[in-house]
Amino acid sequence: MTLKQLQYIVTVAEEGNITSAAKKLFIAQPSLTAAIRELENEYNVTIFSRSNKGIKLTPEGEEFLGYARQVLDQTELIEERYAGKGSGKLKFFVSSQHYSFAVEAFVELLKESGADKYEFHMRETQTFNIIDDVAHLRSEIGILYLNKFNEEVIRKTLKDNNLSFTPLFKAKPHVFIGKNSPLAKKKYLTLEDLKPYPRLSYEQGSHNSFYFSEEILSTVDCDKELVVLDRATLFNMLIGLNGYTICSGVINEELNGPNIIAKPLKVDDYMEIGYILPMSIRPSHMTLEYIDILKSLTA
Amino acid sequence: MTLKQLQYIVTVAEEGNITSAAKKLFIAQPSLTAAIRELENEYNVTIFSRSNKGIKLTPEGEEFLGYARQVLDQTELIEERYAGKGSGKLKFFVSSQHYSFAVEAFVELLKESGADKYEFHMRETQTFNIIDDVAHLRSEIGILYLNKFNEEVIRKTLKDNNLSFTPLFKAKPHVFIGKNSPLAKKKYLTLEDLKPYPRLSYEQGSHNSFYFSEEILSTVDCDKELVVLDRATLFNMLIGLNGYTICSGVINEELNGPNIIAKPLKVDDYMEIGYILPMSIRPSHMTLEYIDILKSLTA
DNA sequence: CACTTACCATAGATTAAATCTATAGACAAA
DNA sequence: TTTGTCTATAGATTTAATCTATGGTAAGTG
Numbered sequence: 001m002t003l004k005q006l007q008y009i010v011t012v013a014e015e016g017n018i019t020s021a022a023k024k025l026f027i028a029q030p031s032l033t034a035a036i037r038e039l040e041n042e043y044n045v046t047i048f049s050r051s052n053k054g055i056k057l058t059p060e061g062e063e064f065l066g067y068a069r070q071v072l073d074q075t076e077l078i079e080e081r082y083a084g085k086g087s088g089k090l091k092f093f094v095s096s097q098h099y100s101f102a103v104e105a106f107v108e109l110l111k112e113s114g115a116d117k118y119e120f121h122m123r124e125t126q127t128f129n130i131i132d133d134v135a136h137l138r139s140e141i142g143i144l145y146l147n148k149f150n151e152e153v154i155r156k157t158l159k160d161n162n163l164s165f166t167p168l169f170k171a172k173p174h175v176f177i178g179k180n181s182p183l184a185k186k187k188y189l190t191l192e193d194l195k196p197y198p199r200l201s202y203e204q205g206s207h208n209s210f211y212f213s214e215e216i217l218s219t220v221d222c223d224k225e226l227v228v229l230d231r232a233t234l235f236n237m238l239i240g241l242n243g244y245t246i247c248s249g250v251i252n253e254e255l256n257g258p259n260i261i262a263k264p265l266k267v268d269d270y271m272e273i274g275y276i277l278p279m280s281i282r283p284s285h286m287t288l289e290y291i292d293i294l295k296s297l298t299a
Numbered sequence: 300m301t302l303k304q305l306q307y308i309v310t311v312a313e314e315g316n317i318t319s320a321a322k323k324l325f326i327a328q329p330s331l332t333a334a335i336r337e338l339e340n341e342y343n344v345t346i347f348s349r350s351n352k353g354i355k356l357t358p359e360g361e362e363f364l365g366y367a368r369q370v371l372d373q374t375e376l377i378e379e380r381y382a383g384k385g386s387g388k389l390k391f392f393v394s395s396q397h398y399s400f401a402v403e404a405f406v407e408l409l410k411e412s413g414a415d416k417y418e419f420h421m422r423e424t425q426t427f428n429i430i431d432d433v434a435h436l437r438s439e440i441g442i443l444y445l446n447k448f449n450e451e452v453i454r455k456t457l458k459d460n461n462l463s464f465t466p467l468f469k470a471k472p473h474v475f476i477g478k479n480s481p482l483a484k485k486k487y488l489t490l491e492d493l494k495p496y497p498r499l500s501y502e503q504g505s506h507n508s509f510y511f512s513e514e515i516l517s518t519v520d521c522d523k524e525l526v527v528l529d530r531a532t533l534f535n536m537l538i539g540l541n542g543y544t545i546c547s548g549v550i551n552e553e554l555n556g557p558n559i560i561a562k563p564l565k566v567d568d569y570m571e572i573g574y575i576l577p578m579s580i581r582p583s584h585m586t587l588e589y590i591d592i593l594k595s596l597t598a
Numbered sequence: 599c600a601c602t603t604a605c606c607a608t609a610g611a612t613t614a615a616a617t618c619t620a621t622a623g624a625c626a627a628a
Numbered sequence: 629t630t631t632g633t634c635t636a637t638a639g640a641t642t643t644a645a646t647c648t649a650t651g652g653t654a655a656g657t658g
Contacts, residue, residue, distance in 0.1 A: 031646045043381035059581045066580025071373045078366045082342035281365025330617045351625045351634045
């Protein structure tokens with residue numbers, strides 16, 4: 001098996017016939033025929049059924065192709081990172097839960113290091129994808145939280161995937177409410193206090209949906225539940241309906257404007273926010289710099 | 300970049316010097332030197348620092364090697380599956396939460412298809428790993444549940460990873476208690492009923508730890524909590540301490556003996572148990588057969 | 599029904615690449 | 629200084645990849 005052979009079968013499958021695939025690959029048709037045949041013989045599989053009208057993937061071939069694509073996906077990471085395909089940019093990927101400090105650190109990093117030389121990706125996503133991205137080196141660093149309920153599970157998962165977790169800071173859950181809410185006078189809030197009011201959460205397109213549903217306490221029952229699509233709408237409803245939303249309390253308050261206030265929530269829970277790194281590779285210079293900025297922002 | 304080159308650098312890194320790596324790889328030392336150099340030139344990286352006393356990985360090289368290993372891990376799946384390395388066995392992998400019906404179906408499949416020809420792996424693990432295993436084709440099928448709290452998150456994750464979910468059946472949560480427990484007279488139980496009694500959960504080695512912590516309701520507070528290592532111990536404690544344990548109610552009651560009984564738990568929750576498959580590949584014959592057995596067992 | 603067209607397969611030549619042997623060079627230890 | 633242990637280089641050799649040319653098959657066409 002060679003990478004070429006894998007690329008070849010993927011192209012052939014896409015094109016539906018060997019002749020045009022050969023053109024696309026800038027090789028002669030017999031070469032392609034031979035390459036495929038060799039692969040099929042090596043593993044004793046029939047990937048394509050040939051006819052004079054073209055080729056067709058066999059069921060076995062479909063399966064094989066799945067594996068082939070997995071390999072090629074992984075090689076693309078090397079190509080992208082080291083061959084600098086796509087305008088020679090160096091790339092930097094972060095996967096994170098939705099924390100404004102992570103975004104701020106990102107912006108800071110961008111400023112520090114000659115913007116147009118790099119391609120930055122900030123992936124705000126959920127825990128699973130963060131771990132997956134970092135484990136498979138699609139992102140070089142991930143940011144997530146542990147609390148007493150998820151800690152064991154997450155730590156084991158990290159260990160299984162050969163990832164390290166380094167804590168940055170601990171946060172207590174906060175509640176965002178409108179400044180005129182009846183709850184605004186209280187110093188802190190309990191779950192009991194919140195019961196009469198509607199709970200708000202939001203989805204923002206397909207990207208950071210479930211941001212709140214990954215938050216702690218999301219499984220606690222609640223009588224009035226509102227899900228909105230737009231962040232601004234959410235804040236309007238916080239004010240208009242005396243609603244509330246629970247979050248980590250690490251979201252930059254400036255972003256929310258003067259009408260929204262945060263109150264600590266009195267629950268027996270904490271969030272330990274930190275970053276994860278793959279133990280199999282050394283963090284890049286960029287990554288180390290990003291960690292420095294994270295630390296300075298969260299100190 | 301070729302797969303050979305990647306294998307070479309991994310071996311060289313392991314051996315610490317090119318000469319002995321070449322021996323291990325059954326090639327001449329200059330060939331290996333040339334192959335590495337070519338790779339380094341292609342991506343303009345310095346993977347090893349050479350000296351007359353051997354080689355040493357550079358920081359850059361460590362990083363590169365991480366990517367290389369990811370590619371090779373993926374190719375190994377092809378080798379294992381198609382080249383039948385390791386005694387020519389066909390392999391079949393299932394990743395599942397801890398459900399006895401999944402194990403039973405597994406055993407059934409084994410019986411049906413000439414036992415000594417296959418190598419079966421039953422990976423009882425947690426949701427993340429199930430999804431990850433199937434997404435990266437380490438397992439051809441995964442079994443997990445959805446409930447109203449995890450459904451959105453899981454479905455989105457499945458979609459992101461190009462996996463399909465097919466429901467098998469719905470289950471209500473059950474409580475396992477000793478047959479002499481004061482709760483044994485009741486037809487069904489509420490969370491309120493359970494409050495005075497100790498909650499039990501177990502870890503079984505490193506394998507299906509967190510099985511219960513992935514169960515629904517695991518985050519509901521509880522005053523008396525016991526974690527044991529052994530399943531038999533858990534059942535002893537269920538009886539001796541009038542403890543309880545919450546589970547999906549799909550665990551085969553026969554396994555538990557006559558002293559343990561299951562009672563439905565009255566909560567507004569359900570579990571939809573089903574299987575996940577990668578959409579990128581066609582399920583193998585074995586997989587389809589396994590699904591058939593699953594269906595017949597859970598009908 | 600010939601004739602063309604659009605495929606894939608095969609054969610043998612050709613080119614490119616991988617690998618080999620032999621040897622040089624650098625450095626540390628004896 | 630000599631020996632042993634590395635990696636690097638040069639040039640020959642083998643292996644593998646790719647090429648051109650051609651054959652065969654089935655479907656479409658006048």
